[in-house]
Amino acid sequence: MPATIPVTEPQALDRTELHGSLNDPLLDAMNFLNEAAGRFPEALSFGAGRPTEGSFEPEQLAGHLRSFTDHLEQERGWSRDRIRTALYQYGRTNGIIHDLIARTLVNDEGIEVPPEAVVVTTGAQEAMLVTLRALFARPEDTLLVSSPCYVGITGAARLLDIAVQPVPEGALGPDPEAVLAAVRTVRAAGGRPRALYLVPDFANPSGASMTVEARRGLLELAEQEDLLILEDNPYGFFVRDGSARPTLKSLDRGRRVLYFGSFAKTALPGARVGYVVADQEVTGPQGDRTLLADELSKIKSMTTVNTSAISQAVIGGMLVESGFRLREANAEAIAFYRASMDALLAELERHFPAERRAELGLDWNRPEGGFFLVVTVPFTADGKALERSARDHGVLWTAMSDFCIDGGGRNQIRLSCSTLTPDQIVEGVARLAGFIEQEAG
The missing domain is CATH 3.90.1150.10 (Aspartate Aminotransferase, domain 1)
Structure with missing residues (x-):
């Protein structure tokens, strides 16, 4: 016994x-x-801080799925077997609606990037996590954040043991001079200011927005100080009066900006679909070149493997139905x-x-x-x-x-x-x- x-x-x-x-x-x-x-x-x-449920109805989900599968069949020429596999199996790590997102970004934000630069993530939160893990490699690497700041980014940095330096936020968001002061503070302490996270439009929690002049000044500063910018834009559509201001990414000519997006506020929060635009080139020791998006994909493959194909299909259907113009659909x-x-x-x-x-x-x-x-x-x-x-x-x-x-x-x-x-x-x-x-x- x-x-x-x-x-x-x-x-x-x-x-x-x-x-x-x-x-x-x-x-x-x-x-x-x-x-x-x-x-x-x-x-x-x-x-x-969640969005209104508005006119959401459960029956609409099936319609969005149908719109996406029709798109795969009619525009991409996919067979029924290929569509079945795409929806029922593990999928491409970077996502299956990356091209639809790229088309929508051109129409809504004037952001022109190749579809391969888009990594579809499980919400914008995963986009932040994989981006921080990829960019912050040394103990002295420091993340600058506008303060007050969205807790998702500071929480992700805390999980990864990344040093954080606050940048005081004014009535019009972070001022380039305040960012420069934070850069100098970090360097004086022996750190390396690696990237700045901010929400330039109607920030959470403050509601502050940057002027166009400040956005251009920040991009110039990033070039001068070798700083990357992590732009988060969940609220840019929701302007009370006047016209929308250009995103930092749409103004970016030096590929200094990584752009976080989410469909939680503009489409369907329950789908948990976000993305990061990472069109920066990465050079290897043998002179080989890849997109930063491909490097982020390696990390994502070790976290969520891939974003739910069903969730992507629902969002993809909504993008198709809107004619790839979510601003108008909202x-x-x-x-x-x-x-x-x-x-x-x-x-x-x-x-x-x-x-x-x-x-x-x-x-x-x-x-x-x-x-x-x-x-x-x-x-x-x-x-x-x-x-x-x-x-x-x-x-x-x-x-x-x-x-x-x-x-x-x-x-x-x-x-x-x-x-x-x-x-x-x-x-x-x-x-x-x-x-x-x-x-x-």
Whole structure:
């Protein structure tokens, strides 16, 4: 008979022996917001940054799939067997809709790159992760980020043990002079400033946007200082007034810019399809040349292997149906977000006219588009304040300090208007005003 295995107590793992990123307070802060939303389900939330579900219907998914398979059959001349294999099996690591994305980028953003420069990823988050892993090879390599900053990029850098240097963000986004100061700070400390991450249009969390002049100045600086730019553009379509500004990538002549894109806000968040445009050349020791996209593909092959073919097919169908012009296809969503931001600004102004703002020391920015704005409040906006806001006033928001790696944002809150109807915004701001008045008192 086999020997009896002695019964012992289950072994507990020591958190100090797990990766240090798991002790990052930011992870707890994001979990706390989700937990608060669960405990106070009646609270109206200005915290979520997800898109509206608009006119989504489950039945539409089959139609998008059909549009894509029709495209494969009629435009590419694929047989039924080849289409079946493409949808049911593991696929090309770089993706099967890279050419459709390239066509759409030309129409929507004026970005002209070969399809082979596009790597289709599992959301933009994977695009960030594989890009950071490829570019940051030395211990001294440092990532510059505009601060406040989207937590996805700083979280990815933390997972990969990449040093991060904040660049203070002004009302119009990161200023080239501030970027240059950060570059010099890193070099003075013995580091190598490798790349700058930023969202030039309606940034998350601040809502700030760069001027065209600042974009050109940043590209010149990147050339002078041998700096790469990681441009993330999830909100560029959603302009409140005026015309869209050119992306950094469309202005890029020196191939300094890697461009992150996602269909979460402009098509279908549940598909989890993003991409990175990496058209930079990479030279090998024997003089061989490849695209950076091919190098990123090697890393992706060791993470997710390939992005879901079914998800790509759904997005591909939507691109085909739009005539590869997503900006036009998003006209209804653009109008919704414009009305939502206008309503949010109008209600803040109604509850806090200039005289009352001055009395309270209260203010907010007025973004030209996107989902977010920032309110400066006369109290500490932390987890305890959020708890009181949800429990006593039925309204949720996000603390800006969660996005600031340089210790700022302690008396600021981020408001998102992307998921609320105009009526909900009216009620939500009324609740928020009650909370702010109580805290200020």
